Amino acid sequence: MxxxxxxxxxxxxxxxxxxxxxxxxxxxxxxxxxxxxxxxxxxxxxxxxxxxxxxxxxxxxxxxxxxxxxxxxxxxxxxxxxxxxxxxxxxxxxxxxxxxxxxxxxxxxxxxxxxxxxxxxxxxxxxxxxxxxxxxxxxxxxxxxxxxxxxxxxxxxxxxxGECFVFDKRVSVEHGLVQGSFKLCYGCKQPVSDEDMESPYWEYGVSCPYCFASKSEEEKERARARQRQFETWGVIGGLDKGRRSTGADDDKVRETKRLPNPI
Structure with missing residues (x-):
């Protein structure tokens, strides 16, 4: 019924x-x-x-x-x-x-x-x-x-x-509002399944089967550069607050000089 x-x-x-x-x-x-x-x-x-x-x-x-x-x-x-x-x-x-x-x-x-x-x-x-x-x-x-x-x-x-797409980090939910199985393509913000991520058009942070054909090589390269930056320095608001605080990447962090106190 x-x-x-x-x-x-x-x-x-x-x-x-x-x-x-x-x-x-x-x-x-x-x-x-x-x-x-x-x-x-x-x-x-x-x-x-x-x-x-x-x-x-x-x-x-x-x-x-x-x-x-x-x-x-x-x-x-x-x-x-x-x-x-x-x-x-x-x-x-x-x-x-x-x-x-x-x-x-x-x-x-x-x-x-x-x-x-x-x-x-x-x-x-x-x-x-x-x-x-x-x-x-x-x-x-x-x-x-x-x-x-x-x-x-x-x-x-x-x-x-099926599942319901939601506009938060859960990506999708099922009955009882339990988090679903879909992930997010950061190239186009569309939901992708595990099967989609097996596609040759899937590249984490860059493209998926739903946006690969619509993106130019220039756009994909910009997305790759952005993804490399995320992997190196972290995500603003993440656990590392925007940069890695420990490990080999510390050598890459530029030292900044403290300005003198105002008079």
């Missing part, structure tokens, strides 16, 4: 400040979590409003991926999907067509119920306001985002597949 704790946004006095916690399910008797009220929705499209480097490591079942590289591309994707034409993402178009056919949405001008989700909910708030301004009457988003869902929903009852 689908279990979606989405927050329903409605326009009241031209302000998007009135919301009702709901749960989009196929079974009206099924309620998930203390925030949710079970409702039955026959027509819905679930959209992942994150970017491709996030969606490729995990997303909800049956969710539509806009295949955006930045959130600023989302408005154009909405216009293409629901009004003017087709998206550049072939997989997304196919999923949208299937959902539209199964739900009985034959007229593209008839805007469907839309449910969205993102990492923590901030992007969904912006996307909700945009969709409401475009004429959508029923817009939902996942209360608390993916992180809240993974924190509260047991893995055995979850519809989440």
């Amino acid at each position: 689908l279990k979606w704790p989405f927050a329903f946004f409605s326009e009241v006095l031209n302000h998007y400040d009135c919301f009702l916690y709901v749960c989009i399910v196929f079974n009206i008797q099924q309620v998930l979590g203390r925030y949710n009220i079970a409702i039955s929705i026959s027509l819905q499209i679930v959209i992942d409003v994150r970017n491709t480097y996030e969606t490729r490591i995990g997303k909800f079942k049956r969710a539509v991926d806009p295949c955006t590289t930045a959130f600023r591309e989302f408005p154009a994707w909405v216009d293409d999907q629901f009004q003017l034409g087709e998206s550049d993402g072939q997989h997304t178009v196919q999923e949208f067509d299937i959902l539209k056919k199964n739900s009985g949405l034959q007229d593209q001008k008839k805007l469907p119920r839309v449910a969205m989700y993102c990492t923590g909910g901030i992007r969904c708030e912006k996307a909700s306001s945009f969709l409401l301004s475009k004429g959508f009457k029923e817009v939902y988003h996942l209360e608390g985002g993916i992180l809240k869902y993974l924190e509260e929903v047991p893995k055995t009852e979850s519809l989440w597949e």
Whole structure:
């Protein structure tokens, strides 16, 4: 059974400040979590409003991926999907067509119920306001985002597949917010798996399979120089506070003269 704790946004006095916690399910008797009220929705499209480097490591079942590289591309994707034409993402178009056919949405001008989700909910708030301004009457988003869902929903009852990218040193998390298996490419800040690091395009601190082709040799060489500097002098804020305090590298540290005390 689908279990979606989405927050329903409605326009009241031209302000998007009135919301009702709901749960989009196929079974009206099924309620998930203390925030949710079970409702039955026959027509819905679930959209992942994150970017491709996030969606490729995990997303909800049956969710539509806009295949955006930045959130600023989302408005154009909405216009293409629901009004003017087709998206550049072939997989997304196919999923949208299937959902539209199964739900009985034959007229593209008839805007469907839309449910969205993102990492923590901030992007969904912006996307909700945009969709409401475009004429959508029923817009939902996942209360608390993916992180809240993974924190509260047991893995055995979850519809989440994969891991969730996070913008901190954990890189990715799983159910229970346990740290995931992905590492970070410091050349492009994208998540990489152990399999990705076996690729000939992987070079620590320089490139990965997702950015190797887009980087020039000059950019790669600059990244190598930066990585050598990190390895020699350490990282600012690290355990060595920016430089190595012991070992053979001490000989490389320049001595500085103390300025005389002011009179």
